[in-house]
Amino acid sequence: MAKKGKQEGGTLDTARKVVGEVIDTAARLVGQAGEQAASLTNAALETASGAVASVSPTAGEMVRPDRSTKSAVNEAARTTKKAARSASVSAKRAVGATTKAARGAARRTSKAAKQSTKAASRTSKAAGRAVGRISKAARAASRAATKSTSKRGGKGARKSPSGQSRKSSSGRSRKSAKSSGAKGRKS
Numbered sequence: 001m002a003k004k005g006k007q008e009g010g011t012l013d014t015a016r017k018v019v020g021e022v023i024d025t026a027a028r029l030v031g032q033a034g035e036q037a038a039s040l041t042n043a044a045l046e047t048a049s050g051a052v053a054s055v056s057p058t059a060g061e062m063v064r065p066d067r068s069t070k071s072a073v074n075e076a077a078r079t080t081k082k083a084a085r086s087a088s089v090s091a092k093r094a095v096g097a098t099t100k101a102a103r104g105a106a107r108r109t110s111k112a113a114k115q116s117t118k119a120a121s122r123t124s125k126a127a128g129r130a131v132g133r134i135s136k137a138a139r140a141a142s143r144a145a146t147k148s149t150s151k152r153g154g155k156g157a158r159k160s161p162s163g164q165s166r167k168s169s170s171g172r173s174r175k176s177a178k179s180s181g182a183k184g185r186k187s
Contacts, residue, residue, distance in 0.1 A: 016099045020092050027088035031081035038077035042070050 045065040053060020 012099045012103055016095055019095045023088045023091045023095070027084040030084035034077040034080035034084075038073045041073050045069065 042065065049060050049064035052063045
């Protein structure tokens with residue numbers, strides 16, 4: 001079974017891909033804009049020299065851009081394009097690092113949540129066991145208290161449904177009647 005962090009797809013990977021594509025598009029547009037600016041600059045220089053040449057051919061030759069000027073403008077455009085691509089790569093790395101950090105933070109948060117859930121479960125179970133022990137002790141204490149009051153007689157003696165205490169017809173308690181061996185006989 002593959003690890004969750006290694007599987008392709010997911011929200012973070014989708015966001016990273018979208019941001020990466022946006023960065024690529026921006027770098028491509030910057031490169032294209034630089035190339036177009038270089039072309040327009042060279043065309044403007046050519047047009048200006050052509051206009052001057054129509055008035056004075058000698059002056060037009062002097063103003064006409066040299067090959068080095070055109071290549072310098074084109075080199076500037078290429079440099080701009082490279083810088084845009086380099087910035088694009090750096091931005092993608094930053095997005096990748098951010099995605100990795102977010103994934104790690106999510107993993108740590110999930111782990112902490114699992115641990116707290118386990119701890120809560122253990123605490124709940126322990127509380128349940130403690131309640132069971134307390135309840136058992138309370139029942140035992142109640143039984144012991146009931147036995148000791150019935151041994152003393154008086155307060156612990158139960159009454160019959162007719163409202164009289166349970167004593168044999170001779171007036172003695174049942175326990176004393178039993179100990180004397182008078183079973184069912186009146187003395």
